[in-house]
Amino acid sequence: MASKSNYKKQSPSAQAPKCWPEDITYLTTPRYFQSISPAALRIQKSEVVDLTTILPVSTGPSSNVRIKEINNPKHPAHGQSGLFAARHLAPDAFILQYLGFVHTNEDADPKSNYDLNLDRELGIGVDATHFGNEARFINDYRGISDRPNAEFREVWVEMSKGELEKRMGVFVLSAGKSGKRSKGITKNEEILVSYGKGFWRVLQNEALQD
Numbered sequence: 001m002a003s004k005s006n007y008k009k010q011s012p013s014a015q016a017p018k019c020w021p022e023d024i025t026y027l028t029t030p031r032y033f034q035s036i037s038p039a040a041l042r043i044q045k046s047e048v049v050d051l052t053t054i055l056p057v058s059t060g061p062s063s064n065v066r067i068k069e070i071n072n073p074k075h076p077a078h079g080q081s082g083l084f085a086a087r088h089l090a091p092d093a094f095i096l097q098y099l100g101f102v103h104t105n106e107d108a109d110p111k112s113n114y115d116l117n118l119d120r121e122l123g124i125g126v127d128a129t130h131f132g133n134e135a136r137f138i139n140d141y142r143g144i145s146d147r148p149n150a151e152f153r154e155v156w157v158e159m160s161k162g163e164l165e166k167r168m169g170v171f172v173l174s175a176g177k178s179g180k181r182s183k184g185i186t187k188n189e190e191i192l193v194s195y196g197k198g199f200w201r202v203l204q205n206e207a208l209q210d
C-alpha cells in the first residue's frame with residue numbers, strides 16, 4: 001500500500017482507548033482508500049437475510065475489551081500487545097468491528113500484518129496498520145491456546161434508511177454441538193482468532209528471504 005499521504009483526508013482521531021499507540025490513528029468508522037467508493041460495499045436492507053448482523057453506525061472505545069501489553073516472556077507475541085475481554089462474553093456475542101483503511105487488492109500492502117479480507121469477490125480488504133480500532137490487537141491462537149475463542153464474521157451497518165454497508169466484526173465462537181465452548185470468553189481472557197495457515201506461511205517465506 002502507498003504512503004499515508006495517499007489516503008483521503010478525513011476527520012481527526014476520536015478519543016482513543018487506554019494503551020492506544022500514539023503513532024496510529026484511532027478510528028470509530030472505516031476510512032476509504034482514494035480508489036474505493038463505499039457504495040461498492042452497500043446493499044439494500046431487504047437483501048440481508050440475517051437481521052441480527054445489522055449494527056448501529058457509531059462505535060467508540062469498546063467496553064467489551066482492553067488492550068494490554070504482553071509481558072509474559074513465554075507468550076509468542078511477548079513485547080507486543082493483545083486484546084483481552086473486559087467482561088464475560090457469551091458464545092456468539094458480537095465483540096467489536098474490525099476497522100481500518102478499506103482498499104482494493106491493487107492498493108494492498110503485501111507486507112501488512114493487519115490486513116483482513118472484507119469482500120473476496122470484490123477484492124476489497126481492510127488494513128489496520130496505520131489506522132484502526134482495538135480489533136487490530138487480536139492475536140492468532142497458535143502457541144497461546146489450544147484453539148481460537150473468537151472469529152471474524154460479516155456484519156452490516158445501517159448508513160441511511162434501508163441502506164447497509166458491509167463491515168467485518170469479531171464474534172465469540174458458538175458453543176459448538178457438544179457445548180464445549182459454552183462458557184464463551186471469560187473476563188481477562190485473551191481474545192484469539194485463527195489468522196489461517198496462509199498468514200503464517202507468508203511470514204515464514206518472508207523470514208526465509210530476509
Ligand SMILES: C[S@@+](CC[C@H](N)C(=O)[O-])C[C@H]1O[C@@H](n2cnc3c(N)ncnc32)[C@H](O)[C@@H]1O
Nearest residue numbers: 076077080081113114136137138139140141142
Ligand atoms: C494483527 S497483529 C496482532 C497485534 C500485535 N500483537 C500488536 O501488538 O500489534 C499481527 C501480528 O501479531 C503477532 N502475532 C499475533 N499472533 C501471534 C502468535 N500466535 N504468535 C506470534 N506472534 C503473533 C505477529 O507479529 C503478527 O504479525
